[in-house]
Amino acid sequence: MTTERYSKDDVVAAAGRLFAERGYHGTSMRDLGRALGLHGSSLYSHVASKEDLLVAVVEHGAWLFQASADAASTVEDPSDRLYSLIRGHIDVVLDHRDEARTFLDEARAIGGAGRRRVIEHRDRYEGAFRRALEDGVSAGLYRADTDPVVTAIFALSILNALDRWYDPADRLDRDGLATAIQHQLVSGIER
Amino acid sequence: MTTERYSKDDVVAAAGRLFAERGYHGTSMRDLGRALGLHGSSLYSHVASKEDLLVAVVEHGAWLFQASADAASTVEDPSDRLYSLIRGHIDVVLDHRDEARTFLDEARAIGGAGRRRVIEHRDRYEGAFRRALEDGVSAGLYRADTDPVVTAIFALSILNALDRWYDPADRLDRDGLATAIQHQLVSGIER
């Protein structure tokens, strides 16, 4: 018999919601407590500090993106792999908006070593897109003068903004969205 | 003979720098004062409130974007007009990073009516891209099944992220960058 109403994961999830919505510095521990029906000070039985909470949310986001890239990396065909990467990113960004947005926007509030780890995560994730594009060039699918670095950034720029405008009630479902993005991207580099 | 070391514009510019870098809520009036070599309380002879300062930065950003769109709107040819919009956006985002980033990221910290005005500004600006694309479709430059709404969003997603990665020391100059973006975009919708 325990008196704990929430697990640490619950607290981290609620923190993600507020951090994504108002930003890390725009959210106080008392705000977060209120969202859970607790006192702000009670949160310290779950976490050591506010920054701890940010790190937990951001690392969850990083993990979701990486899991998606790892799954896509098993696909041989570069074009199908690119589709998998796009489709996976869509799911992460729409099914885990809070973690994704916090990962993308609030990592700058993390100090020193934690911030560097986030940047490493992003570089590695970006590398999966880069490689799919490089392999596509090698396979003759995309023009030889394609810049995989820049094209990967373009792809991620589009993907990272999705949750800001995509409406699931749209005529465009997620598969259609993924196809539209790949088509926008690939027809720009197809030969 | 005056004792004022700074104009309001100076204060607004410095605020933009800090808001873009650390966010509105991550910047205190004392931080801002320190950046200018003043006491935090001295800033209140230039502005009525901290939010005032945010509104001033964001409105400057909105104005810069709108001025760019207005200049481009004089171009008849839809393809040239799209290039002008892209090229203008690049200049705003790279020559006025602080105002642009604050406009893009920190407007959510503005309350009620101010926030609505920002959203109207964005919609209007996006409309210029949408119209260039629509006109391009009408002129037979782009495929008839092009979705100008979605394509405009894709274009702006790429453009709004530029300052996060573009290195002016690159082999790619601004004209080359604009061409690359238009090419990425248009070849995806050309017939």
Next chain:
DNA sequence: CCTACCGATCGGTAGG
């Protein structure tokens, strides 16, 4: 633009 403040709120702790 500075000095000297104000009440409110911040992240966090002690002790239960």
Next chain:
DNA sequence: CCTACCGATCGGTAGG
């Protein structure tokens, strides 16, 4: 998880 706090910092004001 709550009560009762802590010192630090917040946005902002009065008066010069």
